[in-house]
Amino acid sequence: MIPTSLRRKQKRWIYMLFALILFTMVIGMGWGPASLSYDRLIPTLIGLGTFKEEFILFSVRLPRLLITCLAGMALALSGGILQSVTRNDLADPGTIGINSGAGVAITVFFLFAPLEVGNFAYAIPFVAFVGALVTASVIYVLAYGRRTGLQPMRLILIGVGFSAALSGMMIILISSAERQKVDFIAKWLAGSVWGVDWPFVWAVFPWLLILVPFVWIKSNQMNLLSMDEAVAIGVGLQLNRERLLLLLAAVALAAAATSVTGGIAFVGLMAPHLAKAVIGHRTQLYLPICLLLGGWLLLVADTIGRNLVDPEGVPAGVIVSLIGAPYFIYLLFKNRLGY
Template sequence: MIQSEILKKQRILLFTFTLLTLGTAIAAIALGPASIDPIRIIPALFGNGTFKEEFVLFSVRLPRIAITFLAGAALALSGSILQGITRNDLADPGIIGINAGAGASIAVFFLFVPVDAGAFVYLMPIVGFIGAFITAVLIYLFAYDKKTGLQPIRLVLTGVGFSLALSGVMIVLTSSADRDKVDFIAKWLAGNIWGSDWPFVIALLPWLVLLVPFALYKANRLNVLGLSESVAIGIGVSVERERIILLLTAVALAASAVSVTGGIAFIGLMAPHIAKSLIGPRSQLYLPIAIILGGWLLLLSDTIGRNISSVGIIPAGLVVSLIGAPYFVYLLLRK
């Protein structure tokens, strides 16, 4: 049973990060070349703004804010699951190659499969999931040992190798492609938020509506999988079955997110760690915090990237990497 003091602390943290997210969303609307005065946001939101204010709010800012928050939340939850099932604090869908697998399949689909632009939006998460799933299976097989089971460090090293190899495949594929298609793939690799219209929100939202409650429902199983394998088996848990189910959930969350945001790494690494440091390692407590924190981190990174330079937009993926790479090295040295 979870103590009432811990639950109270969790509610306070959830409320705090929700306020931070709302404050960052207001800043995202108010800053930039097409901006709205903060005091005009509420009137425009309820249909009492000028044509320019309502166009900027509903057609430019709100869909981008929704995409960045939802994608960040999905990546954070995916990273939390991967860290739990592998018992590896360095696991992240961007670091261990799952994002690269989704990206390679999306690149092949984009370059070689003729498809209607309207259908392309909704097919992207499915195509990304197929590529990420195949990559995850291969990484799992290479990292698994029959005698000792899944080796955490071996998993990270194998994933990094797959990520580099798949990034090389994407470069080879784009070397002879059309200029416009090359630009798209390059922006995807950099983590540019390219899917910033309402159809992309609609394409991404069903994945989260289904998978986030399912992952929270499986929180107790995630706690058990975080123990040693012999202990988990001893209390009657089908380790491999639960691990595969949760791995599929993590892959689907990561693939759906990166299909509209590009190659974003480190969100799935940082958000779970920060959440655990604030509330503890119990999944029922830290997962909701990690979800909101991941959404806020990506929204903040995108807002900074859009406004920090007068020359152009810095991709959110690069901003996240500037923060996440030192954090990854710190964790690597500590562990």
């Protein structure tokens, strides 16, 4: 049973993160190359703005803010699942190669599909899911031993190797492509939020709408999976079945996010750790905070990045990496590569 004090603390953090997300969105609505004064936000939101103001807000700013927040939530939840399933604090869809697998599938789709990617907004998450699923399956098989079961550190090392190899494959694929398509893939590799129209919002939102409740239902299983295998087996948990279902959910969430934001790493690494640091390791407590933290982190990174340098800004993936890479190194030393 969860103590009442922890429940109250969780609610305070949830309210605070909701407020931070709303505050960051308000900042993002008015901050950008095209001017939209903050005193005109409310009139524009309720339909009293000029054509220019409504175009900037509803066609440019608002869909990007929503897609960034949703993608950050998906990456954070995916990272939380992976860390529980693998019992490894270094697990993240970016570091273990899932994002790169989705990226290769999107690259092939973009280079060889007869139509532009923008016309395939609803198909792209499925394309990314197939690539991510194939990659995750191969990594899982290679990291799994018949006698030892899933080896967390081996999974991380194999995933890092796959990530590097698949990134190289993407470079080979685009080496002879058209300049316009090369520019797109280069932005994707850097973690640039590119799916910034309403169709991409509606393409990603259903994945979260289905998978967030599913993961919440599986929160008790995640608690058990994060413990020793003997304990989980002792209480009757079907390890392979639960791992497979949760890994599929993690892959789907990462693929949905990757399909619109590019190869962004470290959000799925940092958000679960920060959530656990403030509320504890119990899944029912940290999962909602992790979800909101992921959305807010990517939202802040993209808002800062797109306004940092004219004209196109700095990709959100670069901003996140500036924070996430030192944090990853810290965790690496903390765990001593074998914990």
